[in-house]
Amino acid sequence: MRDGALPDPRQVARVAPLVVVGVLLVVVAGVGVVAAVAETQQTWTWYFRMEQAIATATPVALALSGASLVALFGAVLLSGE
Secondary structure (H helix, E strand, O other): OOOOOOOOHHHHHHHHHHHHHHHHHHHHHHHHHHHHHHHHHOOHHHHHHHHHHHHHHHHHHHHHHHHHHHHHHHHHHOOOO
16 A cells, blocks of 8 residues: 555455454453452452443443444445455
């Protein structure tokens, strides 16, 4: 790719779903780690942290889920032959 040139839309359509789904997996895994630590510690402080992590990650996960669906449909649409 030359300087100032736009990237190929087909290449972006192939990479975008992988990136979005990867970020979604990281968000879900982060909540899982907090929940696992909360279960090992079994204190109200960690349970509260778990609830905070879930409350914070839920809108992010929903947005990433929607974005992944759009990116996957875009990848299929632009896949060509």
